[in-house]
Each structure stands twice: as structure tokens, then as C-alpha cells.
Amino acid sequence: MTSPTRPAAADSDAAQLAALGYESEFKREMSPWANFSLGFTYLSPVVGVYTLFGFALATGGPPMIWSFLIVGLGQLMVALVFGEVVAQYPVAGGVYPWARRLWGRRWAWMTGWIYLIALLCTIASVSYGAGPYLAAVFGFESTTTATVVCALVILLVATLINFAGTKVLATAAIIGFAAELIGALVVGVWLLATHRVHGLGVLFDSFGAGGEGTYLWAFAAAGLIGIFQYYGFEACGDVAEEVPDPGRTIPTAMRRTIYIGGAAATFVCLALVLSVGDIPGVIAGEDADPVTTLLNDAFGGFGAKVVLAVVLLSFLSCAMSLQAAAGRLAFSYGRDEMIVGSRWLRRFDHKRAVPPYALVVAAVVPALVIVGAAGAGDTLTKIVTFSSVGIYLGFQMVVLAALRARLKGWRPSGKYRLGRWGLPVNIVALAYGIVAIVNMSWPRTPDAPWYDNWLVPLSAAIVIGLGLLYMAVHRSYGRSTAPYDDAVPKPASPASAPLARTEP
Template identity: 65%
Template sequence: MTGEAARDRDAEHLSSLGYESKFRREMSPWANFALGFTYLSPVVGIYTLFAFGLMAGGPAMIWWLVIVGLGQLLVALVFGEVVSQYPVAGGVYPWARRLWGRKWAWMTGWVYLVALLTTIAAVVYGSGPYLAQLLSFAPGTASTITCALILLGIALAINMMGTKWLAYAAMIGFTAELLGALAVGSWLLLTERHHGLGAVFSTEGAGGDGGYFAAFTAAALIGIFQYYGFEACGDVAEEVPDPTRRIPKAMRMTIYVGGAAAIFVCLSLLLAVSDYAAVIGGQDPDPVTSVLHAAFGEEGTKVVLIVVMLSFLSCTLSLMAAASRLMYAYARDDMIMGSHLLRKFDETRHVPPYTMLVGAAVPAVIVLGSIFSTKALTSIISFATLGIYLGFHMVTFAALRARLKGWVPSGPFNLGRWGMAVNVIALAYGVLAMINMAWPRTPDAPWYDNWLVALSAAVGVGIGAIYLTVARRHERSDAAHGDAASGRPGTSPERILD
């Protein structure tokens, strides 16, 4: 099939789903995978939470990268079936719309959008100390905020340049992060290895007198935070040629390659930490910096920090792209306040500029809020941790409901008779992960601090539910909804060819 014929086929399939795209299909399969990889970002995830994971669960915390990776692979398989049938920009919102209906889709999109915007704030804020080190800024709140805003500005500028530049940036970020992770990890294993592989089965006293099970489950957060990003491959479904086949594959590759890289990065750092007791006891609160300085010296560490900052930038780019496409999908169906602006397109660069501005402005406001209250920032970021998973599993639940009502995935990628079992296990995994995230672990703290994650999620969902009830935005669109189990024609590219 010629390139033009393939584009016509993609456009005809999208038209059968009720949409006409203004995006250009300029993102290659490799760039689509790179977008998911840089969103997942092994370096960002591990470098940000390595100290927490080691303090909470000792060296054995690395096994959560395997456990969560397997759980999220099941989620990616379910998402792959859905996007293969409904390759529409915006990801979880249009998927939930077709699987269930307008109200469920609106709440799914709301939860995930708020979580995405706060995650962008978390990533750029987390990059602040590394960029401050690189630029020799004095450490502190002011320098962290300044560095975070610089990163947001750069990501916005690149995203505004269009799909092709986003694809270039994703590929550059992927290459730099993967090669950098392999180079740094290999050097640490060769020159700074203080422990044998048996260390990964060691607790090193983590958990103290309280027992290790509670400590180990708390350490699960390093894996839970690591393994999302694969869904970004589907957020840009209208920018990828032959998305029904290529996006499910890119999602799986994101888990395979990103997970393997994360495990390698974590293992190399674990074996390079000279004194586990000092980290677990709090005497060495930043073991990543300690390891890098020991292995590379001050100047060598700055070279490593350049790779780290490229990883943070690439991750921010991918997050912002995902958030902008979700907002655009919302606005195209007139489902959100300001839809007349958010659905506007830059006809030169073929991107929705106002959604990108929101995708940078809201995280900037969240970051600036840390000037007044670090606890307020923590509360908002806490919602992101649970909100991402809640958005995910509102889709897996909708998919399971649709299966029980007769939905049989009809895209080129489907799990066949294994679909139901995979869907059930993926949803069960997600529920257990969310319970683990929200579980109170500080009995000596005030109740509102102990239940911070659950409370912040409840507030976020509650605000969305009130807005949905009062504004009734879900009623403003006549676009197709809740038709997955109906067996209506026009939902599979094979039917178009017939």
C-alpha cells in the first residue's frame, strides 16, 4: 500500500469513528515508542525515588520494578486492544467514551488530566535540584522553582513547533537517556560495585521492629511511579500512520525496554551504595548524588547531570504532549470550559496551541505555589500519584464492563480468548496498587496527613463531579458514545477494506 493510500485508509477509519483529524501523521513508529519511553523515563523515575525506595524497603525494593512491570504490561495489553479499535487522539477520554458513555468518559478524562498536569509539575520540580547543581545555583526553594520554570518554558517552545519536532525531541531524548543510562550504569558496575547480586535479596534492617511486609509494600511506590507512559503512545493516535497496529506494539515496547532500563539503572545504583544503613537510617538522604560524586568526581558528575536533565526535559515534553491532546479531544467534543479556544489549531504547525499553553501554565502555578506552602504542593502532587492509576483503571473497568455486555475487540490487535482473563487480572492489579498507594503509613501523624493521598484524590474527584453535575458538559456533544458492545459497523479498518 502506497503512503498516500495508507493515509487515506487512516483518514477513512477515523471518519468512520466520527472525526476528521487536523493533525499530520508525521510520527514514525520509533518516534511513537520514544514518546512513551521518555514519558516513562527510567532515569527520571529511578533518580527521583531511589532514596525513598531504599529507605523504605532496603535493597530488595528492586523487585517492585519486576512486579509492577508485569502488572502494567497487562494494562498495556488491554489498552492496546482499545486503541487498535479506536485510534483517536486523547487516549483515555475517547476510549472510555466508546467503552461506556459520556459521563464516565468525562470523569475519566478529568481525573487523568488533573493527574497529568500535576505530574508535569512534579517532574519539573524534581528536576530543579539537578539543574541547580549543573548551573551551580545555590540550593533552595527559589533556585528549584526557577529551574523548574526554565524547563517548562523549553518544553513548551519545542511542543509548539509541531509533531515533527516533538518526534525529533522524543528520539533525541530516548537515545540520550538509554545510552546515558547504559554508560553510567556500566561504569558504576565496573568501578563502584560494593556488593554482590545477593544484595537484592537483602532487607538491611528496613522496617525495623514493625516487620518487613509493611516496609516492602511501602517501597512499591518506586515501581508504581515508574511504569506509566505507555499510554502516551495512544494519546497521539491521529499523528501516527497505521495506528491500529503500530500503537499497541509501541505500548508493549515501552514496557519491555523502559522496564529493562529502569531495572538496570536501579541495580547499578544499588550495588554502588557503600553503606545501606546510612541511607536507611537517614544519614545519607541523597544516595544518588553520593554515588555519582564518588564514581565521576565533580566535573564528571556534571556530564552525567546533562544526560539526567535531557531525560527530565524529554519526560516533560511527552507529558505536556499527552495533556494537550487529551484537552484537545475534550474540547473537540465541547466537553470542557473554554472549548472554543482549546480546540483551535495552528494551521502552520498543526498543533492545538492553547491546550499546550494550559499544559505549561497550570504546572507553573502549582510549582509557584510551593513558595507559600510546601505542604500544599505535596498535597496536590499526592493526587497525581493516585490519579494516574485511577484514570487508567477507569478504562480497564469500562473495558471489562463492555466485554460482559458483549464487546469483542475488533481491531487488528486483540487478545482473543485471553482478553477477559487479562482484563480481570489487570483491573485487580490496579485496585491493589491504588489501595497500597492510599494506605496510611504514619500512625503518629495527624489523621489528615496520614490519609493525605486518599484525601487529595477524593478532593480532585469531588471537584470534577460537582462541575460535571452543575455544568453538565457531557450533554453538549453528539459524538458516538457507549457503542463498543453494540457491534455497529465502522469500528474496524478491516471493515473499511471490505
């Protein structure tokens, strides 16, 4: 039976969007739990932990697990800021339209550019990371060629799900969430019940990781597992035009993603740490893949394949959610006529209620990255290099824009507000993000060639430089007439426009 309040709520959502200058073509078919599931599968505790567990344990030893708590609190501050912004501006595309309304067109263009490139690289890295698991499940050798083919298959399946429309995407996200959460709990409980070899005291023993110097530097490097883990909550806001009552639903979904996703990731990591028999061997480099070793020991050949199948499903769900976010961002760019090719990016398939050409970009570019990086050594690392720092840069550009707007008089007016806590939370979120970016960018391989040692900041500088070059050559952002820079109240003027501010 249809709720009598639903038509009124739908009219309210449409009216709010119209007041912001848009008329949505999307269908609001994503339930609150589906919205949360999209963020959860993007955050994907299984993918994040299984991908970097071996590196983190070898670099910082068991105490690296405390980075989940530190990073989780920092990212919760960011999620609270995002919640206020999306409640006032529930527009598809996430960080780009938020930055546009908080600051202006130039800032928004660069924010969206950095975030889009990072998303496309992350789609490639997640798809490539799934390759060895697909090979293990089906029992063939994980060569470079096989891994590339498997990655492209994962990418194709994710693309087909996204092309099927919001309802199919929402259903797939819920299935992915349920499978990943159940899989994480089952694996964790089984390991702790049958294969645990350490007590909780091991979480305070570094086993000599980091050498004879201060342990802080080793912990900071190992803490990348937490930094890599805690994003995905912003995907809840990328689909703001597909969620009923987004001003209430999305901030809740973002916080829920941090709480449940962070708890699941920490639990999985805890179970793995307490069950690894030879931690000194991992630190010494004798076991480069302790997760696979442990799963084979704990579950046997067949059981390990079942677990790996769940892990593979987690990778697929993660790639699917990332692609949905990237597609909405590219569509948002096109709808506002902010970039070359806008007339294609803004096209909409009304039958499936998806932006087809924007989704094609979110499939073809990651595929090219996968194929192009196949010949490079340490492929996954090179693909991931810019992904995390780029997403954090995009986050912090919105956080900075929100702080600037607050100081200039912005008072959030959405259905979710922090009140007097808004300013201190905003400051803490910005401080955390700067520290995290510095940590990711810090050179840690002095014996490697300089361009490898400085690869993270170098890749970020290249992406930002290309963005600035584009802005100087092709000023499409300046022709965009969509509303911008309207968070801060402007002095009343007879010539002022109600929705948009005109730049000289």
C-alpha cells in the same frame, strides 16, 4: 523515495477515523520509533529511579528492586488492554475517548477529568524535580526560589518544543530516548565495573528496613518506586491521530515501552543498589540523597556534572512528553464540547499542526502549581501526592470500562486483538490496578496530622468531588453530540443512529 503504499495507508487511516466520527487536523508525521520514544521519555527510567531511589532504599532496603518486576507485569496487563482499545479507537486524547466509546459520556468525562488533573500535577512535579539538577549542572545553590525558577525554565523549553509541531516533538522524543538510554547504560556499566561494593545476594537483605514487624509493609511502601515508574506507555495512544497505521503501531509501541523502559529502570536501580557503600546509613537517614553522593564519588566533580546533564535532559524529555499528552487530552475534550472553554481548547494551528490553547493549559496550570506549592514544606511530595494515584485511577476506569463492555458483548475489532486471552488479561489488569491504588493510598505516617496521613486518598476525593460538582452544575457533557457508547453492539432499530447513542 516515497513508498507507493503510503497514500493508500494514509487514506485507510483517514477512513477509519471518519468511520469513528472524526476528521483529523493533525499530521501523521510521527514514526513508529518516535511514537515509542514519546512513551519511553514519558515513562523515563532515569527520572523515576533517580527521584525515588533514596526513599525506596531507606524504606525497604535493597529488596525494593523486586517491585520493578511485579509492577512491570501488572502494567503489562494494562498495556495489553489499552492496545486492544486503541487499535479499535485510534483517536487523539487517550483514556478519555477510550472510556467514551467503551461506556459513555459521563464515565468518559470523569475519566478524562481525573487523568488531566493528574497529568498537569505530574508535569509540575517533573519540572520541579529537575530544578536541583539544573542548579547542580550550572553550579548555583538549589534554594526554593532557584528551584522554582529552574522548574519554570524547564517548563518553558518543553512548551516551545511542543508548539513547534509533531515533527519537532518526534525528533526531540527520539533524541531524549537515545540520550537517556545511553546515559542509563553508561552510568550503570561504569558503576558496576568500577564502584560495585555488593554482590547480588544483597538484593535479598533488607538490612533491618521496616523494623521488627513484617517486612511486607516496608516492601509495599518501597514498592512505590515501581508503581511511580511504569506509566507513560499510554502517551503512545494520546497522539493516535499523528501516527501512521496506529492500529498496529501503537500497541507495539506500548509494549515496547514496558519492555525497554522497565529493563532500563531495573538496570539503573540495580547498579545504584550494588554501588551504595553505606546502605544502613541510608536506611538510618544519614544520607538522604544517596544518588548524588554516589555519582560524585564514582565520577568526580566534572564527571558527575556530565551525568547530571544527561539526567536533566531526561527530566526535560519527560516534561515534554507529559505536556504533549495533556495537550491532546484537553484538545479532545474541546473537540467533543465536553467542558467549559471548549471553543478555545478545540482551536487548531494548521501551520504547526498543534492545538495551541490546549497546550497553553498544559503549560500555565503546571506553572501555577509550581509557584503555589513553593511555600509549602516538602513541596515535591505534596505535588506528587495526587499525580500517581490519579493516573492509576484514570487507567483503571478504562480497564473497568473495557471489562464491562466485554461482559456485555464487546468483541475488539481493531488490528490488535488478544482473542480468548482478552477477558483473563482484563481481569488481572483490573485486580493489579486496585491493589496498586490501595498501596498508594494507604496511610503510613501515623505521627503526622490526619490530613497529611490521609493525603493521597483525600486529594483523590477532592479531585473526584470537584468533578462531580462540575458535572452537576455545568452539564456540558450532556450537550456533546460526538459518538459514544458504541463498543457494545446495540439491537437493530430503525430509529437508532449508526454512530451515537442518545441518552435521555
